[in-house]
Amino acid sequence: MSAGSRDALVAEARTTGTLAGLPDGHFIDGAFVPPAAGRFMDSEDPGFGRPFARFAAGDAADVERAVTSAGKASRGAWRRMSPAERGRILMRAAEIVRAEAARLAVVECLDTGKRLAEAEGDVRGVARCFEYYAGACDKLQGDSLPLDADHVGLTVWEPVGVAAQIIPWNYPISTAARGIAPALAAGCTVVAKPAEQTPFTALMLADILARAGLPAGVLNVVTGTGREAGAPLVAHPGVDHITFTGSVPTGIGVIKAAADNVTRTVMELGGKSPLVVMADADRDRALDGVMEAIFENAGQICSAGSRLILQRAVADPFIEALLGRIARLRLGHGLDDATDMGPVNSALHLSRIDAHVAAARRAGNTILTGGAICHPDGCEAGHYFAPTVVLARGLDDPIVQEEVFGPVLAVTVVDDLDAAIAAANATPYALVAGIYTADLGQAFRFARAVDAGQVYINEYFAGGIEVPFGGNRKSGFGREKGLEGLRGYCKLKSIVARI
Ligand code: NAD
Secondary structure (H helix, E strand, O other): OOHHHHHHHHHHHHHHOOOOOOOOOEEEOOEEEOOOOOOEEEEEEOOOOEEEEEEEOOOHHHHHHHHHHHHHHHHOHHHHOOHHHHHHHHHHHHHHHHHOHHHHHHHHHHHHOOOHHHHHHHHHHHHHHHHHHHHHHHHOOOOEEOOOOOEEEEEEEEEOOEEEEEOOOOOHHHHHHHHHHHHHHHOOEEEEEOOOOOOHHHHHHHHHHHHOOOOOOOEEEOOOOHHHHHHHHHOOOOOOEEEEEOOHHHHHHHHHHHHHHOOEEEEEOOOOOEEEEOOOOOHHHHHHHHHHHHHHHHHOOOOOOOEEEEEHHHHHHHHHHHHHHHHOOOEOOOOOOOOOEOOOOOHHHHHHHHHHHHHHHHOOOEEEEOOOEEOOOOOOOOOEEOOEEEEOOOOOOHHHHOOOOOOEEEEEEEOOHHHHHHHHOOOOEEOEEEEEOOOHHHHHHHHHHOOOOEEEEOOOOOOOOOOOEOOEEOOEEOOEOHHHHHHOOEEEEEEEEEO
């Protein structure tokens, strides 16, 4: 990424409040097209609380066009193309993402509100994701089966067909890439529906893939609301697979819609992930981990470490050090390099976070810091919530049980590892879990006993695209990322011959 282009884009965004040349149509059959009904919506810059660009408000007619195009492409050129050639296209896409990283990151920063440095990290991850799956395209090999002398048996992995991607607003480009790249690598075609709060980078990704050589119809993006564009997509009989990333209530509706067509689903839902700090942990490293786990992206991360479980022997000094670090956090607009924590994504979401914390206060939990909406200088109309720590009155309190999806940390104090494990497993969610301890035996006992899709030891959010990711229980099912993510877009066929 050239520093010049980054600076120029930031300057343009600051002076005009937007960026020139953003797409405002759907991407269907290899080109940007206007919405069938001619309707548009505004996307907001949450840091300043004002609209910055318009996009297509799609509906069932646009979805129909996109699914038809994806179905045709699934049976056509894409199916016939060799896996090695598919891999070359994905690798070229990775290169273009790297070359255009500055623009993608500034757009993501404006659309989500996240800090530009975080958006730049997301975009680097997107390039790496396309690179990883580019290399996997021609390694999807099956097995030979041990039969008798008169038979030969083998298994082959085939693409599922048309894969729908329903994408949330907290990590728009990352979530789009982690679904689109393995789906394309497996030989599927895609219809993606980004969240109505953050539509632009998925459209830009589709344009990049077209320039990398992707045939028309292989990747389509329809923008619009969940009700008008998402619902017809997940209910469409031409869709063979759905990857849904979003909230539990919406996910339940999607599973029901999918059941009517017996469509396969992967569900990436919410979380209330525990982060345990034992008395023997390296305190500075654990503090770094906690700060990132709950204040990165203003806590709007499905896998945020939103429950801190502290061993009693270190609880008081750890909390004191944590509050000291929080006091130094600077809130502000994501484009400002001095900002440590940006806004939350919308006024509606801000009011939800505020309601969670107000209920916690009323219920007798102790607010140790924060606990209120705030207005950083120059960003008075933006959607900011102060970094908040709540000492929970018990494991059954909603502040421990419910996902807040904001910069709100619930603290529980326990005596020993067994109590930490019990506390970690005490919610309906099971997405990730973390532990900081100097005793690896203790760490692995925790890793085995905790119900979670992934466990982080001594570094919260450790790992990259190589590591399978997904949840259990109310956090969903199925896995994305890694080779598991690739197999999710395949169906296994067994072939047996009498010889
Ligand atoms: P949401 O469920 O409201 O929306 C998610 C997506 O679903 C959006 O694109 C939306 O337009 C679409 N949608 C809404 N109604 C739909 C319908 N009836 N049919 C089809 N699509 C529909 O979720 P949100 O509030 O935007 O996202 C926050 C939630 O997402 C949190 O609970 C968070 O934990 C979860 N999340 C999970 C992961 C993960 O990997 N597990 C990652 C990011 C976010």
